[in-house]
Amino acid sequence: MPVINFSKTVLDNGLRVIVHEDKSTPLVAFNVLYDVGSKDESPERTGFAHLFEHLMFGGSANIPDFDTPVQNSGGENNAFTNSDVTNFYEVLPANNLEVAMWLESDRMNCLNFSQEVLDVQKKVVVEEFKETCLNEPYGDVWHHLSAMAYQVHPYRWPTIGLVPEHVERATLEDVKEFFFRHYRPNNAIVVVSGNVREAQVQPLLEKWFGDIPPGPAAERQLPPEPPQTEMRSKVIKDAPVPMDAIFLAFRMCGRGEPEYYATDLLSDVLSNGASSRFYQRLLKDRQLFSAIDCYISGTIEPGLFIVEGKPADGVSLEKAEDAIWEELALIRKELTEETELQKVKNKVESSLLFSEMNVLNKAINLAFFELLGDAAKINKEVDAYRQVRREDLHHVANYILRKENCCRLIYRTREELKN
């Protein structure tokens, strides 16, 4: 596995900057990660971090329009928000790196706080809410699962927000307060990855970002979620979906904990690829499901290990669910075969290798690992996976895949929607 080399410095205002040279590409990726996500919202104003991401494109103090200069530079830009972070990036021809710095530093320095932009983007986000959650079959699944699995922790609402009304309620005062609290250089990580020379990039970063005043030291006190002691279950009867579906969400560790790797591999053994247990046994051999999957949420705070399936025609929800529990019981009872574990490790290693072909992937990953504590972790991932033993898998399976650790969500389709 080729090592990803980089340099790391901290500017006087607390901004962490990482530079990775990659001479094989004509491009550069400029990535700014802010350590703020939907977990930092107030319960009455959910969806705000994501709405704020939209507002970051509505113009800053000295630059009325963010997108035009990026497009004029031959670049692309975008952003995403999740429960942990808000991440912005530009990918452009390497000779236009400074355009990205100019734009990102101006909006980090100060937004234009336009009422008009806020009004339009509230409407856009409400349409996004409708498109992804309301008008999409099973689009409200995260609303249900988050609320079941978390009762006090802010992961209990999804990033898009609990209800559109929360987004509609946002005021310009909220926006300013959020900006000056979370969007400060001491709460951000900048990564430059691509065809650049580190020695040339450093003074530019100082030039554009060095004068931005820091904000108050970040304080984050998330209420820990109390242990779950019995299975939680919810059945949505007469659901407006075309077919029945089962979701089982088990609580698991956070991204930075040592058991994370064994847990990730456990989900791979069950469901990654056409050779996985769920696919081969439940879908192909027994033909109990038309679709089945298993994945982890991968959040920084303790997350969820999710199994989801749609029963095949003529298969009852009960029978389908029993079959899942049988597979879970099996992996809790018997050690995974050495070759099966080796297979999922090989697959992880190869996908990490392939992902190194993309400058933007590398930039986002470097920023994320720095947020987790140290960007150098990016080069230790493969080993962390390689070191997982069969016994580790067995241990996490027995710890996680228990009924009393499970939230079960069932969609029963409305009779008239069947076929």
Next chain:
Amino acid sequence: MRPPAPAINKVENLRLRHPQQYHLSNGIPVYDINMGALPVVKIEIVFFAGRPFEKKHLAARTTASLLREGSEKYSSAEIANAFDFYGGSLSIPVNMDTSNVLVYSLTRHLDKLLPIVADILTRPSFPQKELDVYVARAKKRLQLDLSKNDVIAYRTITEKIFGEEHPYGYNSTPETYAALTREDLFAHFEENYTAGNCMVIVSGDTGELLRNKLEKYIGRIPRGPGSEAFLPSVKPSPQKLKIDRPDSVQTAIRIGRRLFNRKHPDFNGMYVLNTILGGYFGSRLMENIREQKGYTYNIYSTHDAFLFDGYFYVGTEAGKDFVEQTTREIYQEMKRLQTEPVGADELEMVRNYLLGNLLTNLDGPFNVAEVVKTFVQEGLSLDDFDNLIGTIKNIGEEEIRSLAAKYLGPAEMIEVVVG
């Protein structure tokens, strides 16, 4: 005081790296893009075996999907297991005109995976059980898809443009899936998966060693004539259709028409015109209907070109209270392009954006392979890439206006509204 804005540099060095070309002993042309530092390879084997070459509806899609489900030497499970174990991947995406056997592999594991590829491409077994599983799942997927307004809108507009018997127009139904037999698949395979109907594009860590392996494994595919396309005449009739789905919170809108393939002399000009209208984030449709009015989360226009034909449409999901306004604005934006010159600043921005976009499309061996494939597969020469760049750099305001007048007039449009 912020530093003054940096100068924006032009996109430079935009050159398509030409592949090395050679033929296998059975006549298959190979395009070899040997570049990149990682020990990974992408092999794409393109058969002209898509819908225009079918004798029976859905035979192309089903044959392609079942290739990996068993051959004389390997069972479905063995094939899946080998690719997963060696960290490779085998996918056979189903395109309109072609069936593409797509292999990603670590260079060191090619000898494990290519024998399997050779076996499925010369002696597939299309087991009845696998066909049954596939058909059952495909019907369920269809059931899910048909619950989505955007899918219904897409199916309707393509059917209205090309006609319900045309390969580019017909839609899958549970009945067409159920009517497929193993014999149909064998027949489609025998006729279309021949050396005379095929090309190979390899990229990454390739070279002489890979050439020998291709000869050994892919060189076995029997010779055979090229397939003949079935193409009924097309007589689209402009019309407005409304499909009621009263429970929806959003309405899917598609407005479009038949256009042409990449060989048409107006293709490159349309590429620029479509970008201006709805082909990127800063497009007129996005600026007006999302960023100014907030009627939708996303709106776009696209020109999809196939081997023998093509179409253009505008698509969006809009809040149900904004449908009339959105539709009106879409026609208004098309009209504006027919009556007013684009304006120098906007045109310059689109030129820069597109050139940067092409540079991104040429980043890394796998992307270069994708561009090469697009051109050679559609019977164009690689010099046509330079022609496209020439059009982007030089097309004038008047030419864009006259293309809009020729192709974006309301009289030719088919309008589908679902919601």
